[in-house]
Amino acid sequence: MDISEIANFYRKMLLIRRFEEESARLYTERKIGGFLHLYIGQEAVAVGAISAINLSTDYVISAYRCHGHYLACGGSVEAGFAELLGKDTGCAKGRGGSMHFYDVKNHYYGGWGIVGAHVPVAAGMAWAVKKNKTGGVVLCFIGDGAINIGPFHEGLSLAALWGLPLIVIIENNYFSMGTPLHKTSPVEDLSIRALGYPVARDCADGFDVFDVRDCVSRAVERARSKNQTTLIDIKCYRYRGHSMADPGTYRTKEEVEEMKKKDCILQLEKILLDKGYQSLVEKIKKEVEEEITTGLSRAEAAKFPDPATVTNYVYVNS
Numbered sequence: 001m002d003i004s005e006i007a008n009f010y011r012k013m014l015l016i017r018r019f020e021e022e023s024a025r026l027y028t029e030r031k032i033g034g035f036l037h038l039y040i041g042q043e044a045v046a047v048g049a050i051s052a053i054n055l056s057t058d059y060v061i062s063a064y065r066c067h068g069h070y071l072a073c074g075g076s077v078e079a080g081f082a083e084l085l086g087k088d089t090g091c092a093k094g095r096g097g098s099m100h101f102y103d104v105k106n107h108y109y110g111g112w113g114i115v116g117a118h119v120p121v122a123a124g125m126a127w128a129v130k131k132n133k134t135g136g137v138v139l140c141f142i143g144d145g146a147i148n149i150g151p152f153h154e155g156l157s158l159a160a161l162w163g164l165p166l167i168v169i170i171e172n173n174y175f176s177m178g179t180p181l182h183k184t185s186p187v188e189d190l191s192i193r194a195l196g197y198p199v200a201r202d203c204a205d206g207f208d209v210f211d212v213r214d215c216v217s218r219a220v221e222r223a224r225s226k227n228q229t230t231l232i233d234i235k236c237y238r239y240r241g242h243s244m245a246d247p248g249t250y251r252t253k254e255e256v257e258e259m260k261k262k263d264c265i266l267q268l269e270k271i272l273l274d275k276g277y278q279s280l281v282e283k284i285k286k287e288v289e290e291e292i293t294t295g296l297s298r299a300e301a302a303k304f305p306d307p308a309t310v311t312n313y314v315y316v317n318s
Helices: 003-028 043-050 067-072 077-084 118-131 144-148 150-162 190-196 209-226 253-260 264-274 278-301
Strands: 059-062 108-111 138-143 166-172 200-205 230-235
Touching: 003 043, 003 067, 003 077, 003 209, 003 264, 003 278, 043 067, 043 138, 043 166, 043 209, 043 264, 059 118, 067 077, 067 108, 077 278, 108 118, 118 138, 118 150, 118 166, 138 144, 144 150, 144 166, 144 190, 150 166, 150 190, 166 190, 166 209, 190 200, 190 230, 200 209, 209 230, 264 278
Parallel strands: 059 108, 059 138, 138 166, 166 230, 200 230
Antiparallel strands: none
């Protein structure tokens, strides 16, 4: 493996982890209102998948556990914290909060709060890039709980019918909120749903950023060359509850600690340390802490939106 590539992935995943840890702290200090769904443990999915596309031509859309996707697309730490804090400098002007991150400049289109409802939106985006012959593809991230929602089936059906360059990634963390996978699906391989449309299917190890990248790269090639949709089941695990309001009592501490032994970030750190790159690891950690500290400080100092602008951004060009 190329050391610079490993270091790059390590840095991006560590940045997401630290962003989420600080977000949790802000929430407990009651500086963040509403819901907060953390991405801790799943960083390799967003980073590995998004590394396989070209954000100058391609697009990303996801659900409400969206901070990781936003940052993996190149989103600003400062604008991310500002959004959580409801500040005017937030990535959605302080209007969306945790569930609705948005970054058009980096081709990241949310952050959608309604489970599974963004799959038809993703299909529409894929239809647009196909119609405009841009050569682009669309990555759509969903949770395992979303595969039993009507819009998931509608979106996949249209994608298969129209031959769309769409890649739907199931971040299968084994829990639909607090309901374990074995109570919501008769099989563990959720990519089997692809057979019903039909579209291509694949699986990846969500603890291994390189396996995720390679799997998604294959799907990207199918989408670009054949306008073929792919459904990917990526096995991962979230260490925190469904949201900050969820104590996670439906699983044991022993189970969580056992899953942490496969931590995607620690895997890369171990590779770097085993190869003698201790100083590089320390440098990356220092840079990440500086980016987090600086971004949060600026976000906290930013102003809240002027109440007079409450109706702004409700309509296009408003």
